[in-house]
Amino acid sequence: MKRRRMRAPLACWLAASLLAGCALQEASKDYAVSRIDEAIARYKAESAKVKLGDSRDKVLALLEPTQFELESNEIKAPVALEGEIGSTGDHVVVVHFFRSARHADEAPDARGLPPDDNFTPYIFTDDVLTGVGWPSLLSLRVRKPAEHDPKKGNPCDMLGPMAGCF
Structure with a gap:
C-alpha cells in the first residue's frame, strides 16, 4: 500500500516534468519564429530605401x-567572388545575404541553415550595389579558370589519346 502511494506522486511529477519540457520547447520555437x-519586417521597411548605385557602406x-536579432544559424554569411563583368575586366564582387522570408514548413539544410530562398542577395561590384535578388546573382558571370596555360600548349596536341583526347 505504501509503495502504491509513492508511485502516484512520482508518476505525477514525471508527467508534469515532461509536459513542462514540451511547453518550454514550444515557447522557444514560438519566440524564434517571432x-x-x-527581423523580416524590419528588413522590408529598410530595403525600400536601398537603390542600385548605393555604396556598400550605406546599404x-x-x-x-535589421538582422541583429537573428542567431548565427538563421543568417547567411557574405561571399566574396572574383568576377569578370562584361568586357570591363576583373572586379571584386561581394554578395551579402539578408533574411527576407520564412516559410512555415521550412526545414534546415544539412548544415542546419535555412534554405537559400529565405535570403535576398545584394551584389556589390567594387563596393557599389549593382544587383539585388537571385536573378541578378544567377546572371552574374564569374570568371572561370583557363582550361590550360597557353605557354604550355594544348595537352591534346602534345599527348593525344593519352590525355583523353580522341
Whole structure:
C-alpha cells in the first residue's frame, strides 16, 4: 500500500516534468519564429530605401541592423567572388545575404541553415550595389579558370589519346 502511494506522486511529477519540457520547447520555437518575423519586417521597411548605385557602406548601415536579432544559424554569411563583368575586366564582387522570408514548413539544410530562398542577395561590384535578388546573382558571370596555360600548349596536341583526347 505504501509503495502504491509513492508511485502516484512520482508518476505525477514525471508527467508534469515532461509536459513542462514540451511547453518550454514550444515557447522557444514560438519566440524564434517571432524574432525572425520581426527581423523580416524590419528588413522590408529598410530595403525600400536601398537603390542600385548605393555604396556598400550605406546599404549595410541600413540593412545590417535589421538582422541583429537573428542567431548565427538563421543568417547567411557574405561571399566574396572574383568576377569578370562584361568586357570591363576583373572586379571584386561581394554578395551579402539578408533574411527576407520564412516559410512555415521550412526545414534546415544539412548544415542546419535555412534554405537559400529565405535570403535576398545584394551584389556589390567594387563596393557599389549593382544587383539585388537571385536573378541578378544567377546572371552574374564569374570568371572561370583557363582550361590550360597557353605557354604550355594544348595537352591534346602534345599527348593525344593519352590525355583523353580522341
